[in-house]
Amino acid sequence: MTTTAETPYGLGHLDALESEAVHIFREVAGEFERPVILFSGGKDSILMLHLALKAFTPAPVPFPLLHVDTGHNFPEVIAYRDRAVAAHGLTLHVASVQEYIDRGVLRERPDGTRNPLQTVPLTEAIQHERFDAVFGGGRRDEEKARAKERVFSLRDEFSQWDPRRQRPELWQLYNGRHAPGEHVRVFPLSNWTELDVWQYIARENIELPEIYFAHRREVFDRGGMWLTAGDWGGPKDDETVEKRQVRYRTVGDMSCTGAVDSDAGTLDQVIAEITASRLTERGATRADDKLSEAAMEDRKREGYF
Amino acid sequence: MSAVATEVGTLRLATAGSVDDGKSTLVGRLLHDSKSVLADQLESISRTGTPDLALLTDGLRAEREQGITIDVAHRYFATPRRRFILADTPGHVQYTRNMVTGASTAELTIILVDARNGVVEQTRRHAAIAALLRVPHVVLAVNKMDLVGYEESAFAAIAAQFDALAAELGITRVTAVPVSALAGDNVVEPSARMDWYGGPTVLEHLETVEVAAESPDAPARLPVQYVIRHDGIRYYAGQLVSGTLRVGDAVTVHPSGRTSTVTALDVLGAAVDVAPAGASLTVRLADELDVARGDLIAPDERAPTATRDLRGAVCHLADRPLVVGQRVLVRHTTRTVRAVVRSLGPAERLTANDLGEAVLRTAEPVVVDDYAAIRRTGAFLLVDPVDGMTLTAGMAVC
Ligand SMILES: Nc1nc2c(ncn2[C@@H]2O[C@H](COP(=O)(O)OP(=O)(O)O)[C@@H](O)[C@H]2O)c(=O)[nH]1
Ligand SMILES: [Mg+2]
Numbered sequence: 073m074t075t076t077a078e079t080p081y082g083l084g085h086l087d088a089l090e091s092e093a094v095h096i097f098r099e100v101a102g103e104f105e106r107p108v109i110l111f112s113g114g115k116d117s118i119l120m121l122h123l124a125l126k127a128f129t130p131a132p133v134p135f136p137l138l139h140v141d142t143g144h145n146f147p148e149v150i151a152y153r154d155r156a157v158a159a160h161g162l163t164l165h166v167a168s169v170q171e172y173i174d175r176g177v178l179r180e181r182p183d184g185t186r187n188p189l190q191t192v193p194l195t196e197a198i199q200h201e202r203f204d205a206v207f208g209g210g211r212r213d214e215e216k217a218r219a220k221e222r223v224f225s226l227r228d229e230f231s232q233w234d235p236r237r238q239r240p241e242l243w244q245l246y247n248g249r250h251a252p253g254e255h256v257r258v259f260p261l262s263n264w265t266e267l268d269v270w271q272y273i274a275r276e277n278i279e280l281p282e283i284y285f286a287h288r289r290e291v292f293d294r295g296g297m298w299l300t301a302g303d304w305g306g307p308k309d310d311e312t313v314e315k316r317q318v319r320y321r322t323v324g325d326m327s328c329t330g331a332v333d334s335d336a337g338t339l340d341q342v343i344a345e346i347t348a349s350r351l352t353e354r355g356a357t358r359a360d361d362k363l364s365e366a367a368m369e370d371r372k373r374e375g376y377f
Numbered sequence: 378m379s380a381v382a383t384e385v386g387t388l389r390l391a392t393a394g395s396v397d398d399g400k401s402t403l404v405g406r407l408l409h410d411s412k413s414v415l416a417d418q419l420e421s422i423s424r425t426g427t428p429d430l431a432l433l434t435d436g437l438r439a440e441r442e443q444g445i446t447i448d449v450a451h452r453y454f455a456t457p458r459r460r461f462i463l464a465d466t467p468g469h470v471q472y473t474r475n476m477v478t479g480a481s482t483a484e485l486t487i488i489l490v491d492a493r494n495g496v497v498e499q500t501r502r503h504a505a506i507a508a509l510l511r512v513p514h515v516v517l518a519v520n521k522m523d524l525v526g527y528e529e530s531a532f533a534a535i536a537a538q539f540d541a542l543a544a545e546l547g548i549t550r551v552t553a554v555p556v557s558a559l560a561g562d563n564v565v566e567p568s569a570r571m572d573w574y575g576g577p578t579v580l581e582h583l584e585t586v587e588v589a590a591e592s593p594d595a596p597a598r599l600p601v602q603y604v605i606r607h608d609g610i611r612y613y614a615g616q617l618v619s620g621t622l623r624v625g626d627a628v629t630v631h632p633s634g635r636t637s638t639v640t641a642l643d644v645l646g647a648a649v650d651v652a653p654a655g656a657s658l659t660v661r662l663a664d665e666l667d668v669a670r671g672d673l674i675a676p677d678e679r680a681p682t683a684t685r686d687l688r689g690a691v692c693h694l695a696d697r698p699l700v701v702g703q704r705v706l707v708r709h710t711t712r713t714v715r716a717v718v719r720s721l722g723p724a725e726r727l728t729a730n731d732l733g734e735a736v737l738r739t740a741e742p743v744v745v746d747d748y749a750a751i752r753r754t755g756a757f758l759l760v761d762p763v764d765g766m767t768l769t770a771g772m773a774v775c
Binding site for chain 1: 386387415416417418433434436437438439447448449450451452453460462474475477478481482602603605606607608612614615616643645646653654655656657670694706708709711752753756757758760764765766767770
């Protein structure tokens with residue numbers, strides 16, 4: 073362990089973030105009956121799983137994983153997910169957006185993005201499996217509505233977030249009391265920044281899906297973002313495909329997550345690139361957040377991650 | 378994001394002060410002038426031309442519509458000298474509970490005052506809360522100096538007014554800075570319009586103020602969060618909230634009072650001989666004891682206090698009142714116990730935002746330290762047993 077005299081408690085910066093996250097995982101294990109970790113195969117959920125493994129070592133992680141599958145997946149990410157599940161002997165639940173569309177419960181949106189469609193399958197999976205604590209990888213530095221989120225965030229049976237009625241959250245005393253049918257969203261990475269995540273991934277040597285590193289890929293431009301061509305609905309007639317050297321800064325639904333031009337092939341190069349970047353990770357890569365000033369707040373109110 | 382070494386320290390700070398004194402603008406100015414605002418964020422707050430800096434933290438739709446802060450926002454920024462976790466809090470009395478949320482983990486609070494109005498009721502309330510929560514450092518930012526002609530006398534009068542208040546409340550370390558958050562004077566850059574002021578800018582002070590680890594020689598405290606059983610071995614998992622723990626230490630498990638010796642310490646997969654305060658770890662003990670979540674492991678010397686009569690200073694947070702005779706749950710460290718409110722002061726009934734004292738009779742013993750000595754084992758919450766609402770924040774006195 074590294075220590076500096078300057079931080080509270082004498083822990084180094086990444087050690088303090090790690091310790092805080094582990095404390096949150098253990099609080100949930102001690103207070104709830106049926107927790108679950110949301111796992112998309114993106115870097116934040118991979119980091120959550122890594123911290124959960126550390127929190128309960130030498131025993132296995134006492135929670136299953138839940139993947140809300142939009143059907144627009146990067147194959148490398150799904151492969152990573154399945155490897156992680158097998159390697160750690162975990163149980164994986166999948167809530168499929170495609171299945172809801174096939175049943176006619178959800179309708180495809182005109183813009184083709186399925187990100188907002190995840191809320192209903194997510195909520196129904198929580199209700200059906202009676203999950204009472206749901207770990208999300210959201211970070212407060214990602215977005216201004218997320219900056220308002222508590223570590224323990226109470227949700228009603230529709231998963232709704234009411235930002236005006238959040239419980240006060242003092243010290244590290246988290247209040248997880250909830251009525252039957254309600255659940256608590258828990259955000260162990262609340263205080264991590266994008267740079268912290270990458271520095272910690274480098275320190276711990278955590279494996280990530282290849283798409284986070286520079287590679288050549290067929291992409292096309294839509295709304296100023298490089299999207300990957302594929303069955304999900306792109307490119308359209310007026311859009312042309314080209315091969316570029318890119319990497320992903322965030323990983324979500326293929327239809328609304330853009331790649332960035334990049335030569336960063338190693339963790340150190342990625343860290344250097346982020347340090348120099350003049351755009352936030354969502355600003356650079358997420359079409360869904362560009363829709364309106366309050367896009368994230370609205371989705372969160374409706375029960376999104 | 379500015380380049381910053383991995384191992385520079387972190388300062389947690391919170392804003393405070395009355396509504397419209399300029400808290401959110403000051404935070405925006407700090408972020409903006411320290412180059413912590415990225416291009417897409419700047420664009421999104423500049424829709425009307427010049428950026429409205431308060432919108433960097435007023436992130437909710439209702440906040441933008443009403444031009445006020447409703448809930449605490451957390452922002453993260455770094456300079457080459459330090460990292461900062463910043464909580465921008467609301468000034469309205471109605472949202473005091475959100476201000477308390479931001480202040481509870483802060484090592485420093487910036488209390489803003491409008492130079493035209495001086496110390497007002499909310500300044501007093503927030504200073505009292507900072508004192509009660511024992512936030513170690515207070516900065517008084519006398520804001521909107523541009524509206525009083527950057528006059529030294531205006532600043533000096535308010536600084537003196539606040540010093541008197543601080544003395545009354547027992548706040549010892551106050552640094553006063555005259556600023557204009559809107560124009561940027563003395564926030565990050567020194568002001569050319571107040572050459573009579575020779576002190577640091579707000580950021581210079583934040584970068585250099587000494588934040589010592591909470592009493593470095595405090596005794597070890599390990600509230601047990603969870604018991605990990607593996608291959609027939611029991612590992613007691615928790616966060617060392619105070620002191621250091623060593624293999625070989627003689628310890629007592631509270632509240633049972635049974636004693637044992639630490640035989641192994643493991644910090645997230647690495648065996649260590651000594652663990653520092655703040656570490657999440659597991660402990661193994663020499664003896665087979667019945668240890669469970671809610672227990673506290675502490676050295677035999679300088680033991681905490683086990684009591685069923687919990688007394689403390691309180692800050693009432695909920696809209697529904699707290700009354701003598703009320704049944705509550707006490708959330709303390711990793712333990713939750715039933716309790717009844719025995720007495721309250723200064724009145725028989727506390728309403729939202731009241732500060733006072735309380736005595737609780739608990740169904741089982743709680744093992745506490747004086748909040749002034751050890752924050753994490755002195756802090757507690759009162760929770761409504763019916764709907765789980767967080768009612769009151771408490772700071773044990775023993
Ligand atoms: N003239 C002047 N106006 C300021 C200054 N700081 C903030 N304001 C204005 O005061 C109003 C309230 O500011 P805001 O930051 O929202 O206050 P808060 O309620 O304390 O967060 C806004 O209209 C700001 O533009 C200052 O230094 N000088
Ligand atoms: Mg404000």
